[in-house]
Each structure stands twice: as structure tokens, then as C-alpha cells.
Amino acid sequence: MRITKSLKMQEKAKDRIPGMTQLLSKRPDMFAPGVWPGYFSKAKGVEVWDLDGNRYLDMSISGIGANVLGYADPDVDSAVVTAIKKGTSCSLNCPEEPELAELLCEIHPWAEKAKFARTGGEAMAIAVRIARAHTGRDKVAFCGYHGWHDWYLSANLGTENALGEHLLPGLDPRGVPKGLTGTALPFRYNKLEELRTIAERNRKSIAAIVMEPIRNDKPLPGFFDEVRSIANDIGAVLIIDEISAGFRMNSGGAHLILGIEPDIAVFSKALGNGYPVAAIIGKADVMNAAQNTFISSTNWTERVGPTAAIAVIKKHRKTNAGKHLMSIGEAIQKGWREAAERCGLNIEISGIPPLSHFVFQYQNGLTIKALFVQLMLDKGFLASTLFYSMYAHKPDHVKRYLKAVDSSFSEIAHYNRKGDIERRLKGKPAVSGFKRLT
Numbered sequence: 001m002r003i004t005k006s007l008k009m010q011e012k013a014k015d016r017i018p019g020m021t022q023l024l025s026k027r028p029d030m031f032a033p034g035v036w037p038g039y040f041s042k043a044k045g046v047e048v049w050d051l052d053g054n055r056y057l058d059m060s061i062s063g064i065g066a067n068v069l070g071y072a073d074p075d076v077d078s079a080v081v082t083a084i085k086k087g088t089s090c091s092l093n094c095p096e097e098p099e100l101a102e103l104l105c106e107i108h109p110w111a112e113k114a115k116f117a118r119t120g121g122e123a124m125a126i127a128v129r130i131a132r133a134h135t136g137r138d139k140v141a142f143c144g145y146h147g148w149h150d151w152y153l154s155a156n157l158g159t160e161n162a163l164g165e166h167l168l169p170g171l172d173p174r175g176v177p178k179g180l181t182g183t184a185l186p187f188r189y190n191k192l193e194e195l196r197t198i199a200e201r202n203r204k205s206i207a208a209i210v211m212e213p214i215r216n217d218k219p220l221p222g223f224f225d226e227v228r229s230i231a232n233d234i235g236a237v238l239i240i241d242e243i244s245a246g247f248r249m250n251s252g253g254a255h256l257i258l259g260i261e262p263d264i265a266v267f268s269k270a271l272g273n274g275y276p277v278a279a280i281i282g283k284a285d286v287m288n289a290a291q292n293t294f295i296s297s298t299n300w301t302e303r304v305g306p307t308a309a310i311a312v313i314k315k316h317r318k319t320n321a322g323k324h325l326m327s328i329g330e331a332i333q334k335g336w337r338e339a340a341e342r343c344g345l346n347i348e349i350s351g352i353p354p355l356s357h358f359v360f361q362y363q364n365g366l367t368i369k370a371l372f373v374q375l376m377l378d379k380g381f382l383a384s385t386l387f388y389s390m391y392a393h394k395p396d397h398v399k400r401y402l403k404a405v406d407s408s409f410s411e412i413a414h415y416n417r418k419g420d421i422e423r424r425l426k427g428k429p430a431v432s433g434f435k436r437l438t
Contacts, residue, residue: 005051006037025064031384032373034427043071045392048382057381059401062388068247068270070392076273079311080304088303096306103313104281107252110261113287115280117300120243120268121147123278126295127264131208131237134289139205141185141198144212146241154180162186169433190220199230208237213245213254216350224260237286239264248354250322273312277305325389329353332387335402343413354389367421367429374426375408
């Protein structure tokens with residue numbers, strides 16, 4: 001398999017684009033630098049073609065979770081093409097905005113109003129701004145990963161790595177105003193004592209408690225009831241970040257399954273099936289604060305985003321896609337576990353089934369990861385230590401994939417016993433977290 005054009009494009013991108021790409025999670029060095037193709041020419045269903053014409057079955061990050069239905073979904077694309085032919089923007093507003101607002105509030109009966117953006121990170125910044133405007137306070141207590149904006153990255157100001165336990169280690173806050181030091185206060189999932197301590201010390205200054213509903217671990221009994229109680233007690237806005245978890249387990253937010261009633265919930269990624277759209281929904285008294293602060297952008301009013309979101313939601317509900325995503329993810333996790341046990345390979349599996357991942361439990365784990373990626377590419381799969389379910393993934397794809405995983409795990413176990421992992425690499429080891437690309 002040759003990836004000559006793909007590698008040349010990577011070198012060109014390094015010369016012209018700081019960091020090579022706009023999304024850290026899509027950088028080739030996060031997989032297997034030197035062998036990961038990096039660029040695509042076409043994507044359809046669960047298949048991807050690189051610039052050299054190589055065809056892969058994608059059992060990896062599924063557009064980093066954005067393409068929940070599958071690539072180039074015919075129903076979503078048809079709705080978008082129709083909208084484009086009618087014009088995507090003009091001096092008036094598109095009617096899809098209030099239609100999408102109605103749909104999201106119907107799915108989430110606690111919510112009464114909605115605002116829209118185009119990306120998850122900016123949507124979270126909007127939610128935090130609304131909470132600060134509503135409360136007149138500055139500080140945010142948070143748990144989980146919430147993007148790249150100043151309000152969040154400021155947690156790493158004056159610390160070694162406060163965000164290291166919230167998905168990405170090594171995030172440098174350079175460029176974030178030092179005046180934001182102490183305004184973002186992290187606590188860990190299921191660690192109520194940490195949130196209580198933050199609340200007690202900052203009772204009159206916390207604007208919001210920001211959380212993902214679920215990522216790796218299930219909430220302990222009563223955890224979210226107590227979080228809600230703490231928010232009520234100190235007068236903070238409870239914001240649930242559904243950007244990753246939303247529309248994975250059900251047709252809506254994971255908080256509906258977990259019994260959480262937030263003040264604001266934020267969606268993106270799966271909401272548009274690859275088209276840029278984000279939604280901030282919430283209780284009226286909180287959301288109305290958006291009119292007391294300036295939150296406005298031209299491209300938040302274009303038609304494609306909300307059109308795609310409406311089509312995604314309708315198909316997601318009609319097909320009960322959440323049930324399928326869970327089933328596929330459960331089969332993948334089971335297959336990983338059984339394949340590793342058969343060959344005596346030590347891995348640790350985590351994540352909710354539709355957002356599954358594993359780690360090779362060895363000192364040279366990132367080198368082993370790169371070899372796994374390489375071996376799976378040779379077998380015709382885009383694969384890594386992450387698997388994000390798409391509705392387009394079918395049992396036959398899972399069967400073929402797990403057969404390749406079984407073979408690759410056996411090879412890795414054999415090479416590892418011989419101390420021969422690094423010599424088998426065609427490229428370089430993978431990296432973890434944020435690292436400057438040179």
C-alpha cells in the first residue's frame with residue numbers, strides 16, 4: 001500500500017499551517033506518523049479513500065465523533081443540498097432556526113429556549129458567557145473536557161497541568177490572559193468532596209458548574225442529585241456539556257438517561273453529522289441573559305447547519321440510532337477484551353460503548369499503538385485505540401474488524417515478547433496529548 005500523495009500533502013501542510021491541521025485529534029502523529037494517510041479524497045458510509053486511492057473501512061474516530069450516522073448520509077445530504085439550492089443565507093433569517101429550537105426543546109422538556117453556533121468550543125464559550133451574565137459572577141467549577149477557549153484553558157495558568165486529568169495533558173495556556181488565573185476550578189468526576197470544597201471556598205463567586213454527563217465512568221448513585229443541590233445552594237448555573245455524549249446512547253442528551261436536569265445543555269458534533277452546527281438550550285430565565293450581553297456572529301445564521309441538524313434528529317429518532325450505536329460499541333469492547341485475553345496482551349478498556357477506547361498497558365505503549373495502527377492499515381482498516389460508533393456500522397463490519405484485531409494483537413504480543421516492537425515500525429511512535437509539531 002502506497003501513500004505517496006498523502007505524505008506529500010502532510011509535508012505541504014506542515015509548511016503552511018501551524019500544527020498542520022485545525023484539529024489536534026486528526027494529526028497523523030496521534031496515530032502512526034509516517035504511515036497514517038492523513039487526508040481523504042472521498043468518504044461514504046463507513047468507507048474512506050485516501051489521496052492515493054487506497055480504500056479503508058473506518059473503524060476509528062468517525063470524524064472524531066461528528067459523523068454519527070455515517071459519511072455522506074443520503075438523507076442528511078439530500079436535505080442540505082435542497083437548502084443550498086434555495087440559498088444558504090441572505091438578509092433575512094432562515095426558518096430552520098426556530099424549527100430546530102422547537103425540536104430540541106421537545107426532546108428536552110426542561111428546556112425552553114435555544115441559541116445556535118457552529119462549533120462545540122464556541123458553543124461552550126457562549127454557555128459560560130450566559131451563565132456569567134445571568135449570575136454576575138466570574139468563576140467556573142468544571143469537570144471534563146470542554147474545548148480550547150480562554151475560560152477553560154485558564155485552569156492551567158500557574159499550575160503544572162490542572163487539565164491533565166480532563167482528557168488532554170500538556171495543554172500550554174500561553175496566550176491566555178494571566179488575569180484569568182483562578183477563574184476555572186477543576187474537580188474530578190464522582191469526587192463530590194472536591195466540588196464541595198470549591199463551592200465552600202467560592203460560594204459567592206461561582207457562575208457555573210460545568211460537566212460532561214458521562215465519559216469513562218458511570219456516575220455513582222446520587223452523584224448528580226448532589227451536584228444539582230450544590231448548584232442550587234450557591235446559585236450557580238448547571239451546564240451539561242453534551243458535545244461528546246449527546247446522541248450516542250439515545251436521541252438526545254445523555255443527561256435524559258442519567259436523570260440530570262441542567263439549566264443549560266450544549267450540543268455539537270453528532271448534531272450535524274459532519275455539518276457545522278452547535279446548540280445551546282436552556283431554561284428561559286437563564287437563557288434570557290443572552291440578551292444582556294453581546295453574543296452574535298454572521299455565520300451562526302446560515303441555513304446548512306440547522307437544516308442538517310433537523311434531518312439528523314429526525315433520522316436518529318426514526319431508526320432508534322442510539323440503541324444501534326450502543327450495540328455496536330458493546331460488541332467492539334467485548335471483541336477487544338477477548339482478543340487481548342487470547343494472546344496475553346495487557347490492555348485497559350474504557351468509555352461508553354459508542355465512544356470506546358483502550359490503552360496498551362506497557363511502558364512502550366505509544367510505540368505499540370503505532371504498530372497496531374500500521375498493522376490494521378495493512379489489512380485495509382483505519383483503526384486506532386479509539387472506536388466511535390456510526391449508524392452505518394453493521395455487524396459484518398464489526399466481524400471483519402475484530403478478525404483483523406485478533407490477528408494484529410497476536411502479532412504485537414509475539415513481537416513484544418521478542419522485544420522487537422520498535423524495529424517493526426515503518427514510521428514513528430504515536431504521541432500523547434499536546435505536542436508542538438515541527
